[in-house]
Amino acid sequence: MSDLLIRGRVLTFIAEPQGIDDTAAYRYHEDGAVLVRDGKVVDTGDYAAISKLAGTDVEVADHRPNLVLPGLIDTHLHFPQTQAIASYGAQLLEWLNTYIFVEEQKFADAVHAAAVADRFYDELLSNGTTTAVAYCSVHPESVDAYFTAAEARGMRMVGGKVMMDRNAPDALRDTPQKGYDETKALIEKWHGRGRAHYAISPRFAITSTPEQMEMSQALVAENPTCYVQTHLSENHDEIAFATSLYPEAKDYTDIYARYGLLNERMLLGHCIHLSDREVGVLAETGSVAVFCPTSNLFLGSGLFDRDRFDKAGARWSVATDVGAGTSFSMLETMDEAYKVLHLRGQKLTPFNSFYRMTLGNARALGLEKHIGSLHAGADADIVVLDSSAKPAMEYRMRTAKSLLEELFVLQTMGDDRCVAEVYVAGKPMKPKAHGARG
Ligand code: GUN
Ligand code: ZN
Numbered sequence: 001m002s003d004l005l006i007r008g009r010v011l012t013f014i015a016e017p018q019g020i021d022d023t024a025a026y027r028y029h030e031d032g033a034v035l036v037r038d039g040k041v042v043d044t045g046d047y048a049a050i051s052k053l054a055g056t057d058v059e060v061a062d063h064r065p066n067l068v069l070p071g072l073i074d075t076h077l078h079f080p081q082t083q084a085i086a087s088y089g090a091q092l093l094e095w096l097n098t099y100i101f102v103e104e105q106k107f108a109d110a111v112h113a114a115a116v117a118d119r120f121y122d123e124l125l126s127n128g129t130t131t132a133v134a135y136c137s138v139h140p141e142s143v144d145a146y147f148t149a150a151e152a153r154g155m156r157m158v159g160g161k162v163m164m165d166r167n168a169p170d171a172l173r174d175t176p177q178k179g180y181d182e183t184k185a186l187i188e189k190w191h192g193r194g195r196a197h198y199a200i201s202p203r204f205a206i207t208s209t210p211e212q213m214e215m216s217q218a219l220v221a222e223n224p225t226c227y228v229q230t231h232l233s234e235n236h237d238e239i240a241f242a243t244s245l246y247p248e249a250k251d252y253t254d255i256y257a258r259y260g261l262l263n264e265r266m267l268l269g270h271c272i273h274l275s276d277r278e279v280g281v282l283a284e285t286g287s288v289a290v291f292c293p294t295s296n297l298f299l300g301s302g303l304f305d306r307d308r309f310d311k312a313g314a315r316w317s318v319a320t321d322v323g324a325g326t327s328f329s330m331l332e333t334m335d336e337a338y339k340v341l342h343l344r345g346q347k348l349t350p351f352n353s354f355y356r357m358t359l360g361n362a363r364a365l366g367l368e369k370h371i372g373s374l375h376a377g378a379d380a381d382i383v384v385l386d387s388s389a390k391p392a393m394e395y396r397m398r399t400a401k402s403l404l405e406e407l408f409v410l411q412t413m414g415d416d417r418c419v420a421e422v423y424v425a426g427k428p429m430k431p432k433a434h435g436a437r438g
Contacts, residue, residue, distance in 0.1 A: 002055070002059050003037050003054045003055045004037075004061060005033055005050070005059070005060045006033060006034045006036065006061045006382060007032070007033045007047055007068075008066050010067075011026060012070055012358070012375070013355045013373055014375075016355055016359075016360060026351065031047045034374050037055075039426045040380055041374050041379075042376060044375065066384050066420050067387065069385060070359070070372050070373050070381065071371065073129065073371065075133050075318065075361050076134075076290045076292060076317075077320050077321055081104075082119055082322065082323065086326065087099035087100075091301070093237055095299060113144075114149070117145040120134075125431050126422075128331075130383070131155065131158070131362075131371050133229065134146065138164055138172050139161070143159065143161045150196060153424055156197075157196060158227055161179075162207075165207070166206075166209050177215070179202075180215040197226070198226045198227070200220055203231065204230050204231040205246060205255045206241055216228075220260060229266070230266075230268060233273045234301050234302075235273075235299065253274065262287045263285055263286060264287070267287075269319070270290065270292060270301065270321075272304055279308055282315075283312045283315075289309055290318070292333075293318075293333060293336035294327055294336045295326075296340065303343055315364060318334065318356045330357045334354075337356075338353065350405075351404065354411075358372045358373065384421040389420070390414075393410075
């Protein structure tokens with residue numbers, strides 16, 4: 001295979017920015033390049049130096065004046081909710097019962113699941129997202145559709161079947177044994193196959209009995225390299241219901257702690273209304289709180305308090321949470337993250353936003369060797385962003401004087417129109433636009 005030399009204004013992080021002008025946290029090459037060979041980054045730097053490393057058989061993809069960054073990472077969304085975004089008028093529990101538990105029943109049909117998977121991956125890639133962590137439905141067929149479509153595109157994806165054995169329609173319930181058996185078989189089939197990673201996924205305390213939590217505990221203990229994902233402390237009615245179902249637990253977080261589910265591979269969606277004790281438990285166990293700003297605003301759930309996590313030394317990541325989240329775009333997600341934190345009196349700098357979407361989220365997944373930055377040896381998952389893609393952006397960019405300003409314009413005004421190209425393991429993969437009824 002020939003080498004690929006991707007030329008543009010290259011930006012990649014090496015650390016979390018500590019303040020607005022922490023230039024040591026990133027590398028920026030105004031005339032930069034990434035050399036790709038066999039799906040991996042050979043090296044990244046100034047074009048003059050990197051172009052010398054290319055073999056004689058080299059293809060050049062000249063993206064100047066666009067920005068070249070690591071592919072974006074989404075740490076929490078729901079694949080079966082692709083067609084249920086923008087479901088009107090309810091908070092979490094009513095929204096789940098009215099819309100989501102109806103929609104997810106369609107995924108018993110493998111043909112439907114495969115068709116939605118195609119659109120799901122088109123949306124991710126159109127938005128420059130090259131790795132995501134998703135919940136599938138309760139049906140193993142949905143997991144097969146999810147990983148089969150990822151494999152066809154060569155994408156590094158994390159996911160798993162939700163386990164739920166109560167407080168859901170019959171058609172969406174498994175049992176403790178069935179949830180265990182199906183999850184075990186799916187782990188054997190998918191975990192570590194190509195770029196696939198399995199996430200053991202008890203949906204949340206409300207939809208799992210103590211017996212199912214015990215089975216989840218066994219799965220986590222038996223499969224230490226798998227991820228674990230669930231939801232925690234998103235909505236006041238949810239918290240009251242969950243804690244009433246587990247009266248012996250000290251609080252919502254303690255439900256998961258008692259079943260040994262909290263570890264550094266645990267991703268906990270939302271974490272909005274936690275006590276100091278609970279934040280402390282997340283910090284101690286290395287669990288990751290997943291901030292989903294568009295979802296938290298859409299469902300009226302509340303405002304994530306990032307500074308509490310930072311002060312406690314607890315880990316956090318960012319995510320869309322489609323379909324309660326209202327966009328597949330990580331740019332739009334960071335726009336809303338900025339506003340949520342602003343309402344809390346907290347600041348999110350543009351460099352920190354771009355760190356979070358890339359290296360920050362990769363670190364939350366423990367995948368920073370492979371994704372999230374453009375260091376030598378990384379997977380060549382790359383996004384090319386055009387900060388003048390919309391007329392209003394182009395007009396605004398005429399007055400932008402710095403990279404910092406440009407990143408803020410991208411995050412505040414940008415969306416899928418700004419994604420000029422996306423590479424998965426070195427292959428250009430930007431989907432063709434779907435027609436209005438495509
Ligand atoms: N809690 C349990 N299931 C879900 C879900 O599908 N979406 C959100 N936002 N919260 C949940
Ligand atoms: Zn969710």
